[in-house]
Amino acid sequence: MQKNINHKIQKALDSLDGMDKASVKPFFFARLEARMNSEKSIWGNVSSFVARPAIAFACICFIIMVNAAVIFSSAKSNAVSSSQNDEIATVDEYSQVSSNLFEFVNTQP
Amino acid sequence: MNDERELIALLKKKDRKAFKIIVEAWQDMVYNTALGLLQNAEDAEDTAQEVFIQVYDSILTFKEESKFSTWLYRITVTKSLDLIRKKKRKKRFAFVQSLYGKNDELVNDPSDFFHPGVKLENKENAVVLFKAVEKLPANQKTAFILNKTEGLSYGEISEIMKLSGSAVDALLQRAKKNLQTHLKEYYEVALK
Structure with a gap:
């Protein structure tokens, strides 16, 4: 059994000796050229679409609008946060006034 | 040239x-x-x-x-x-x-792979060998395939793989050893 297995292993290892090389199917270059042209045309189409004046102008407008929206929203949030800070300051001042122990104790004039 | x-x-x-x-x-x-x-x-x-x-x-x-x-x-x-x-x-x-x-x-x-260049009498054994080759690590597989299917010398393989000649020799030795192990496992099950 072991001898048989060893024999089979050796035969398998030797099975590639003297083998021929595989060849591509006919018209390989024609297929390759077709693929190169199709890949080129995909990118060519994309770049020509993006380079159209209307598309380019729309893209620039969109980018400007997004930028403007971001600037406005950040300015608004800054204004809201500063008014909140004022309110907090007023409350603090008020509480400081009312929590004065001397005034609570001496209520009579 | x-x-x-x-x-x-x-x-x-x-x-x-x-x-x-x-x-x-x-x-x-x-x-x-x-x-x-x-x-x-x-x-x-x-x-x-x-x-x-x-x-x-x-x-x-x-x-x-x-x-x-x-x-x-x-x-x-x-x-x-x-x-x-x-x-x-x-x-x-x-x-x-x-x-x-x-x-x-x-x-x-994947189904059995028949290499079109293998001699007819070796086809069955080559199918088993290719299954074992698939299990080899990438560098061993590369060295083995370049040597066996392309018939390249150790020097040419070492240039392609950017390794020394002795490193390629060691890779091929390890590949052969691993192939023997995989083939043994396969035949032990197949011949039962």
Whole structure:
């Protein structure tokens, strides 16, 4: 059994000796050229679409609008946060006034 | 040699006629190497096409310090191993999906690979050997395929793989040992 297995292993290892090389199917270059042209045309189409004046102008407008929206929203949030800070300051001042122990104790004039 | 240099110089100027001559001269070498590594005729054709597209696009990066064929072999091996890795990742992902019930079908094991260049009387043994070759680590597989299917010498393999001659020798020894182990496991089950 072991001898048989060893024999089979050796035969398998030797099975590639003297083998021929595989060849591509006919018209390989024609297929390759077709693929190169199709890949080129995909990118060519994309770049020509993006380079159209209307598309380019729309893209620039969109980018400007997004930028403007971001600037406005950040300015608004800054204004809201500063008014909140004022309110907090007023409350603090008020509480400081009312929590004065001397005034609570001496209520009579 | 001069012709080769002239062709490369023309290709650097994007000459399509020179490109055609180069493709026709090396297409079988590229395809045969990819076929040995990938063990699938369609994938090998696809990879061979990608190799030549890369050659056309990046010929300016070829510094002519090594032989053109060495550069071609390197691109072919890299592209083939990339595809093998991609397929393995896909297989793993499909397996995980099947565990979670998203995909009922498990990816089937590839069918037996018959290399068209193998002699008829060796076909059955070669099928078993290619199954074992598939299990080898990438560098051992590359060295083995370049040696056996392309018939390259240790020196040529060491140039392609950017290794020393002794490192290639060690790789091939380890590949043979691993193949013996895989083949033993296979025949012990098959002959029971």
